[in-house]
Amino acid sequence: MHLFKYKGRSLCCENVKVDEIVRRVGTPLYIYSRNTLLGHYRRIEKALSSASPLICFSVKSNSNIAVLKTLVSAGSGLDIVSGGELYRAKLAKADPKKIVYAGVGKKQDEIIDAIKYGILFFNIESQEELELLNRCASELGKKVNVAVRVNPDVDAATHDYITTGAAHTKFGVDFKTARGIFRSSWRYRNAVIKGVHLHIGSQILSPRPFRDAIKKVMDFLEENGLFIEYLNIGGGMGIVYSLEKPQTASRFAGKILPLVLKSGLKLILEPGRFISGNSGIMVTKVLYRKKTARKRFVIVDSGMNDFMRPSLYSAYHNILPVIKPVKNVNRVKCDIVGPICETGDFLARGRLLPFFKQGDLLAVMGAGAYGYTMSSNYNSRPRAPEVMVDGSRFFVAKRRESYRDLVRGE
Numbered sequence: 047m048h049l050f051k052y053k054g055r056s057l058c059c060e061n062v063k064v065d066e067i068v069r070r071v072g073t074p075l076y077i078y079s080r081n082t083l084l085g086h087y088r089r090i091e092k093a094l095s096s097a098s099p100l101i102c103f104s105v106k107s108n109s110n111i112a113v114l115k116t117l118v119s120a121g122s123g124l125d126i127v128s129g130g131e132l133y134r135a136k137l138a139k140a141d142p143k144k145i146v147y148a149g150v151g152k153k154q155d156e157i158i159d160a161i162k163y164g165i166l167f168f169n170i171e172s173q174e175e176l177e178l179l180n181r182c183a184s185e186l187g188k189k190v191n192v193a194v195r196v197n198p199d200v201d202a203a204t205h206d207y208i209t210t211g212a213a214h215t216k217f218g219v220d221f222k223t224a225r226g227i228f229r230s231s232w233r234y235r236n237a238v239i240k241g242v243h244l245h246i247g248s249q250i251l252s253p254r255p256f257r258d259a260i261k262k263v264m265d266f267l268e269e270n271g272l273f274i275e276y277l278n279i280g281g282g283m284g285i286v287y288s289l290e291k292p293q294t295a296s297r298f299a300g301k302i303l304p305l306v307l308k309s310g311l312k313l314i315l316e317p318g319r320f321i322s323g324n325s326g327i328m329v330t331k332v333l334y335r336k337k338t339a340r341k342r343f344v345i346v347d348s349g350m351n352d353f354m355r356p357s358l359y360s361a362y363h364n365i366l367p368v369i370k371p372v373k374n375v376n377r378v379k380c381d382i383v384g385p386i387c388e389t390g391d392f393l394a395r396g397r398l399l400p401f402f403k404q405g406d407l408l409a410v411m412g413a414g415a416y417g418y419t420m421s422s423n424y425n426s427r428p429r430a431p432e433v434m435v436d437g438s439r440f441f442v443a444k445r446r447e448s449y450r451d452l453v454r455g456e
Contacts, residue, residue, distance in 0.1 A: 047086070048324040050080045050411070057369040057409055061438040064329060064368045068407055071431055071442060073331040074348035076418050078108075078443070080436040082325035083116055083414075086342050090317055091121075093299035096307050097313045100166075104281050104318025105131040107415040112434045112443035113322065114138035123166075125316035127283070127383075129156035129274060132163065142166070145280065148195065148243070148362050150175075151209050157182050167191045168241040169278065171218055173227060178236055183236035192234075193241030193278050196266070198259040218323065220267050228272055241266070241314075245280025247439040249319065251292045253301035256282075274332050277306065278314035285323040287412045288362045295320075319415040326414025328353050328430070329368065330393070333385070342380040349384025349393040351424040353410060353417055357390045365394055368407035375400045382408070386425050418444075426452055 049060045056063045067077060090101055102123035105114065108455055109131060112176050114124065115138045123144025124135045135145055145165040152168075153177065170176045170192050183190045197218035219227065224242075231239045243354045246259050259334055260279060267274065284292040301303065306313050330348035337343075350401070355361040366383060382394040402408065421429050428447035433440050 047084045047089075049085075050082075051244070055372075057193050057266075057366060057368045057370075059435040059440075062435050062440050064327075064409060065407060066369070067387045067433055067440055068329055071433060072446065073329055073407065074352050074430045075446075076328050076413060076430060076432045077440075078110070078113060078322075078326045078414055078432065078434050080372070080434055082373050083113060083321060084120055086321040086325065087117055087120055087122055087242050088318065089295040090315075093295035094303065094313065094315070097303060099313040099315055100144060101316060102144065102316050103321055104287045104316050105134060106419060107318030107432055108322040108326070108417070109134050109441070110206075110432050110434075110443050111137050112432075112441075114140070116434075117321070121456060123314075125318070127158055129153070131158050132156070132160055132165075133411050136163065144241075145317065146193075148245070148316075154178060154182060158186065161186055161188050161190055167241060167243075167276070168237075169193045170237075171195045173219075173223070176227065176234060180234040180237035189236050189238055191276075192237045192239045192358075193276060194219065194224050194227055194239060194245040195243040195245070196221060196263060197212055198244055198246065198262040221262075224266070225270055228270065233314070239274070241274050241276030241278055242312075243278040243314075244278065245282065245316065245451060247282050249284040250282045251284040251290055253293050253298045256298070257305065258300060264305060264309060273313055276314055277309060277311040278316070279306075279321050279395055281316040281318050281320070283317055283320040285319055285412065285415075286359045288364055296355070310338075323415035326412075326417060328410040328413040328417060330408050330410065331404045332404055332408065334404065335401060342378055342401060344380050344382050344399075346384055346393065346408060348381060348393070348430070349386035349425070349427070350388060351386055353413060354382070354395050354420040354422075357388070363393065363413065364411040365397065365399065366411060367400065368409050369389075371400065386427075390392065423447075425453055426450060 058079050102125040103117045118138050118140050124140045126132050127149035142164040143166050146167040148169040150171045195218040272347045330346040334345040351358040377398045384391045431446040432444035434443040
């Protein structure tokens with residue numbers, strides 16, 4: 047579900063024409079639908095309502111402060127993985143008691159800052175991290191809540207780069223190590239272990255891996271006689287990019303709720319893509335067309351620095367014309383490529399599309415998650431702006447960078 051629809055020939059975000067935004071802001075740019083964000087958040091909230099969960103939006107998927115404020119105002123917590131994301135959470139006025147902090151490489155100053163802010167949980171990923179956390183809390187005269195992130199070694203059936211719950215990955219600890227941490231918990235007087243955390247990957251289309259992982263954790267707790275208060279099941283629910291048939295929020299809830307309710311534990315989850323993915327698009331403009339002996343290329347003004355997912359994951363994103371052609375046009379097999387000096391700089395390869403002409407505007411769909419957050423200044427390109435649409439109005443939520451921005455600090 048999203049609110050990017052054609053009205054007549056014009057692609058609209060809610061009640062605003064995309065080409066109207068482009069006239070004001072230029073290309074490339076990101077556009078987000080506020081009401082799509084809220085709609086997806088409320089779907090999860092409703093589906094899991096019987097468990098009264100704490101839903102912590104994954105900031106890494108889309109960290110724009112307007113996005114965070116939109117969700118925080120709806121009651122969402124935040125899942126953070128860095129000191130910078132904590133800084134954004136503060137600016138969004140997130141309730142510290144609705145913030146959970148994950149990540150394998152938290153630095154000491156980041157830990158201290160989060161303790162001072164009074165966040166709800168640290169999801170720890172190693173014995174040494176727990177020791178540092180306990181020492182920092184002790185020096186500050188504080189006690190902090192800890193969830194041990196376990197790696198349940200389940201196959202999430204997703205891209206290997208976004209699989210995080212398999213034994214070969216860097217995330218979490220195995221059950222043997224987790225057992226040792228729990229048994230030595232008496233040593234950590236200022237880091238109180240109150241929960242278990244797991245996050246098995248991203249863009250997962252079936253509820254089965256989640257159910258398998260939760261069942262493994264429940265068996266682990268029962269076999270070792272461990273009593274905790276919270277179960278954090280992470281995020282990872284997939285969305286439609288092209289022909290996927292992902293689980294709905296209600297189907298996901300139907301499979302995992304029986305296990306959660308039976309356990310009696312308080313539920314935390316960390317959805318990101320499911321909420322923000324289809325709430326955003328990236329708009330780009332055709333610069334040139336090019337034919338070679340073997341291929342046709344459509345060269346646009348956005349590149350892998352603006353939108354990394356196709357280059358990094360070979361990810362498929364639908365590409366739509368912002369203005370529909372007056373009549374049916376012939377489609378040809380072509381590559382949509384950017385200006386970056388890398389062969390891997392593409393938005394689509396071998397795609398059957400109109401051979402767009404110079405000046406045409408294209409919308410890359412499903413760009414609301416891991417779009418702007420993964421962008422860079424590679425090739426000394428200023429990053430694109432971000433725009434938020436709310437009904438019939440829009441505003442620039444992040445201005446376009448300038449060349450001066452490129453060299454700030456140098």
